[in-house]
Amino acid sequence: MISGLPFDDVRNLARQLPALDMAGAARVREAAERFARRSGSLGSLADVGAWLAASTGRVPRVLRPVVALFAGTHYAGEGAGVAEVQAFVDRTAAGGGAVNQACAAGDIGLKIFDLALDVPVDDIAAGAALDEKGCAATIAFGMEAVAGGTDLLVLAGFGGRAGRVSAEALLAALVPQPADAIAAPARRALEAHRGHLSDPLEALRRLGGRETAALAGAIVAARMEKVPVLLDGASALAAAAVVARLADGALAHCMVADAGGDALADSASIALGLRQLQFLGLDTQDGAAGALAANLAKSATLVLEGAEEFLRRG
Template sequence: MSASGLPFDDIRDLIANLPSADRAAIRAKREREAQLTKPPGSLGRLEDLSEWVAGWRGSATILRPVVTVFAGTHGVTKQGVSPYPSEVTQQMVTNFASGGAAINQICAAYDLGLKVFDLALDYPTGDISVEPAMDEKTCAATIAYGMEALAGEPDLICLGEMGIGNTTVAAAIYCALFGGDPADWVGPGTGLDDAGLKHKAEVVARAMETHKGHLKDPLEILRRVGGREFAAMVGAILAARTQRVPLVIDGFVATAAAAILHKMEPSALDHCLFAHVSAEPGHIKALSVMDKVPLFALGMRLGEGTGAALAAGIVKAACQCHTGMATFDQAAVSNKAGT
């Protein structure tokens, strides 16, 4: 699809016509799994992961995995919701380019590609506590731009982000989508103390009041209290689904983008794996509401796609076990007692 922008109605039509997993590929995967030199089910969730890949790719093979990091700036940072200035977003994008960030090291360890998308960093979105983050045209165009993450035909996408202030935005999205008190959704982000947390919750509460009466439609929530990286991640998730590419979602912020689609159509995330539960307290709440089980919990809250990249290493290992392991016949190993 073109990066020139999509009306919201076209996005809704796209969501209504998403492809399903390949049942024939899943059956073939299970037939081979039953012949591998191990007791049935002994690799636990690794077997589920290789089946998940096979269902979307046609085989349990990963050759071109890539981590995509979407970076955006937010007008709400003017409200003092982060101990770091907004300029850090651009500085970290430069750090990604020079190979100095945590995500660079994880990608190197697991042989993952890395793409970083600079989303108009010189032009922060509107301050969501007093005005919409974006107009519909900007939001739709950014969703379409996020679809470009599938250029180069990767066979596994890891979804990450960078943006000072975006845990505040994520909390606002969750609050608008799932209700509850803003304090239920805010967390320390990049290191707030108790007073900072209270202020952050107050800012989210102001955003809910500012946009009251306009928060029933998920795409309207995205444009009003979201941000460019959130819209781009929505686009990447949709493009991955239409191109049948399995996608791994990172932490608290990336999950908020996925929650937009979940609210519209829960099955829209069937091709997605949630990598981890972050140390942001609202993340486990959001995963529970969406009935999603993360792969691991390591107390991470960095973003950058770091949790998703770690999960990609596990997915690659799961697929290698399935495709590389010998069958009982090949290894001349008995697969049942007495045989």
């Protein structure tokens, strides 16, 4: 992993992302087709299994899923939203979030990363959120999400109301969308940085928060470690938009956890060509949808494993 290196090192790492195991994915699909001829279609479960096989390079199995939730604070025109984000982190750390219950139900690990909450990033309507060194260091910190081992990583971020503006502005900079779909605060930020947003990492440091930078690092690290990723929420999609611009196929190991709860995330998912795993319409912003999706993926692997055993028995 890297630590505090400038953007060129991040770009170089992105160019070294391993290819997916498409032969493994094909084997899963072929087995699902044989099972369907004898016992009925497994539907989208076969797609989930093929994605897991391609991303990991092995038989699809989910034994150690983890939700990584990154929280950061932002300074906005009306002040810093430290109290809002700190209250969210405290509530979740105490077990009071929807994600806590979803993780407990599915035996899913939960990591909460609070990113210098008492030092908000700068107001993006007035200047850059971060300098290059600070942004690169936060990307590197996010790579630690895969430390300790996991075979399915759920990524979510929370930055309060100002964090939402940040994610919206970054997505608008990297993923074309109608001007009337962009709220006024995000438009002001885009105008402030006009002419400086063609490079995805530069756009990230200018418009993103620490939570988004860390999420981008986690996406890259997961690909390097052959860990599939479920993206949950607008901040995670904004980070994905950055990574997508760094290398072709950089998001092939990613799926979106849920659809229907966040119009911004839904439109970004479509624009980035990312498949959505479930359609529950959750908008808790704490990774709960991702935890539920991880449990669905785990169940899918068990069904596929049972189908394989059935085929072996003849």
